[in-house]
Amino acid sequence: MKKPAAAPSLSFRQSGRRPKQDEGLITNKYLHSMYGSPTGVMRPAGRIPLIKECKHYSSYDEMPEKLQKYWHQRNTLWQYDNYDIRMTDDAWFGVTPEPVAVEIATEMAAKRAQREHMPSVLIDLFAGAGGNTIQFALSGEWDRVIAVERDAATLACAQHNAEVYEVAEYVTFVHADCFDFLNRLANWPDTLDDSLNLSLDLDGDGRAMALARGVEFFASPPWGGVGYQQADVFDLEAMEPYSLAHISAACRPMAHALFLPRNGDLRQLAGLVPDGAPEKLDVVQYCVKGAAKGLVAYFPPENYGQGHERAG
Template sequence: MGNEQSVPEDISESESPARWKEGSTPPRPPRSPIKRAASSRPLGTIIQPHSSRVSKRTSKKRKGDKKNGRELMLDEKQIDVPETSIEPVLEPEQEPEQIKMSIMKPVDGKLPLTDECLHYDDVLEVPSNLQKYFHQRYSIFNFYDHDIRLTNDAWFGVTPEPLASRLASDLPSHLYSTPRRTTIVDLFGGAGGNTIAFALSGKWDHVISIERDASTLACAQHNAEVYGVAEYITFIHGDCLDFLDRLKNHPETLDPSLREKCSIDDTVLFASPPWGGVDYKEQEVFDLSTMEPYNLEVLHQACSPMEHVLYLPRTSDLRQIAKLAPEGEQIEVVQYCMEGASKAMVALIPAAASQTT
């Protein structure tokens, strides 16, 4: 996921960074420099949707004499009731603590590409509202010609590859800190732009990518294969806020393989949410409370107290961001630019003190 401004708008087709001539064979993507994590293990089955359900309890037939009463048959339940009443005595509803959550699991294998997972070869095939992004396709994915797949919605949200690579390089992985940060979770994985960059950086033992749209996730898995890093990424088909709630409050509802790779103390969260809301390009200072469907407060509360990185509009209100700093801590804010123009603001929110000791 991400935002519509994350790609430069002034790159023309002729200025494409493609390094091969038309008609020649494009170079193959490089092999990943990542070493397989020691704790690598096969993924589990596809995520089961989070649901709350109450099991039905079947009343047993009551036996006994029928003096001063009569039998009432209701759906094969035999209930003795007084002559003066025809209301059956039903058992109480299930208590809230008895409601069980399903287990959230990583994707098992590879989701199939759907009709929404498209690769355009010619601008004439592209919808008019996407044509400027198609002209910048080699900035979005340098290996676009190797059958990179995107849904039409995903074009708007992919972080351009140069930005994603620089961001992945800049983020500290804290491998020598106490406690170590060994896992990064891309909460809005989208078609894989940031996720692939994190995997290629080789800085993390585990890279986890969450995406709730099946077609977009299928694109991300396919694109990760193009870049040679699919086996180093754990994909989850689900909602990121649901995942965070489980991680913090119900870890027993996460598959053991996820609990092994991800804990509150050793994980950094990365969020490149849909910006939505009013058009940020028309605001001199963007009000982060208007982001949809998740505004700044919702995102911050969902990610806290863990360390998290927010990829935000370039004109975001710094006063709103400053309020997120834990007591006694400072927030680092970086403007990321392409072609001399700022494209996004990235805020690094430190973990709460209780999580760093």
């Protein structure tokens, strides 16, 4: 396993004129139409103190009844659970089991290696308590791993858990709404702190191409409760609070992997692939001890395809 590089404090921006905020380098019109122009400057999160919501349960009886079914799964969810892993009660419902998180990181790294322009930055848009973020950092495949989480207590858990796994210095944590972050990254780079600004000083399609080549996303969004379990085929547009189409449109043109319910409608996933796209959409079902935990749809970057793939 390669040792990951420490999260740098310098900007990825090339030298040159800094565009004014009101110029708005609009490369994702969908995000711009939904979120407009942001205010203020978004910066990395400092170390957030653990609070009472950041819990480690040491016995079955300590757990709320709604969580007790997870007690015997705790060492599958986290290999180092006994080393004071912290989660909010809500995070138990969304954390990716560690064996699955390892497989996802491996799959994303393999797909990255097949591209002529290998993304150097991976952004976990719904970082939660850090299950996937930690495995991306442990892989050492990306120059930077950025974890975005809007709930402060959950982000504090992620920072703490990254320390348990000894990768905290290799992750840049951001306390923000991920769609606000995406809008700034795609359209308003000057509203990001230099340490978060991953873009090049390019306008229009050139900027979109630079982002598509240099950045990729992983997203494990909320599914809207357990209602999906009752459906033979789950309508991914019914996910709450964010539909499949909303998440995918916000991530384009960059490659993005979406972790979705195991019974998600594959036709809806296929419908998001542009007609004549040179790359196929890969969908992988992940299981732990024979039980399906979810599927991941691996959307390739747009603007270039097989003609730009690395020969293997």
